[in-house]
Amino acid sequence: MDVFRNSLAAYQASALSFLSWRTLAVVFALANLKSLHLMWFLRFLRTFLRRLTDTAPRKHLSPRCLFLPAVSGTRSPALECDYNLHKSNSTYFTDMDMSRGNFSLILFGAPFNPIPGPAHFTMVLGGTSCTWHKEIKPYQPYELWTRVISWDDKWLYVVTHFVQAGVFQPEEYVMQPWRGKSGEQRLERDAAETVKAVFASSVARYVFKNNRKTIPPEQALKRVGLWPTDDAELANVERLRVKGLPVGKLEAGWEMVRNSFEPGPAALGWYSSVY
Secondary structure, three states: OHHHHHHHHHHHHHHHHHHHHHHHHHHHHHHOHHHOOOHHHHHHHHHHHHHHOOOHHHHHOOHHHOOOOEEEEEEOOHHHEOOOOOEOOOHHHHHHHHHHHHHHHHHHOOOEOOOOOOOOEEEEEEEEEEEEOOOOOOOOEEEEEEEEEEEOOOOEEEEEEEEEOOOOOOOEEOOOHHHOOOOOOOOOOOHHHHHOOEEEEEEEEEEEEEOOEEEOHHHHHHHOOOOOOOHHHHHHHHHHHHHHHHHHOOOOOHHHHHHOOOOOOEEOEEEEOOO
């Protein structure tokens, strides 16, 4: 009988130990879901499908959206951190893949099609650079603000800023009217205070392609309804394009890239990522 009891006790202890390790493994996996194997593909597929089935751009997209940012929220799990116990520099680019992919499909999802057609095109990333200003700590929430900053005859220039979560809250989300902050007072911050909330800044350039043919950005903007027809609005768009071109081409220096973060009263929308 004692032998039986001892065996039963040993079995129960082994089972509890197994369950404890399994529980710990599940908790660890969930806490690092964003960094697990194949998650880049799954996260991007999720973004791709959600944006292509989203009817909001067709209803709300207009020339006023041209320079507005799309905001994506996420965190930095333990597996994204390096020996300094903060977000590893290399992982910023994975976040930017998701943010820029989401942003691009909001503005240019309608004509997107990899199969050549008279009105089809794809967006091809031609290069990206990033500079870091402040560390992001493990599991710290942050946001990626991605927007068009300029274009030339070939390239569309896009900036992304990693920003402290919750510091800037637009009063209006054009693609998500239910998120509006109307009635709440928006806190104004000067430029010096604004850039203090920026963890990192990036510039990327895209080219529009129809098979082997390059489509000028201006033509692509007209195709998706982002090009204004009013002379005063056109003049303002040109002013902003010229102002942002040295930043997009990295001719104005990295501090100007960081200073190009200008949160306004409106954004395209707020989108969550897989934590």
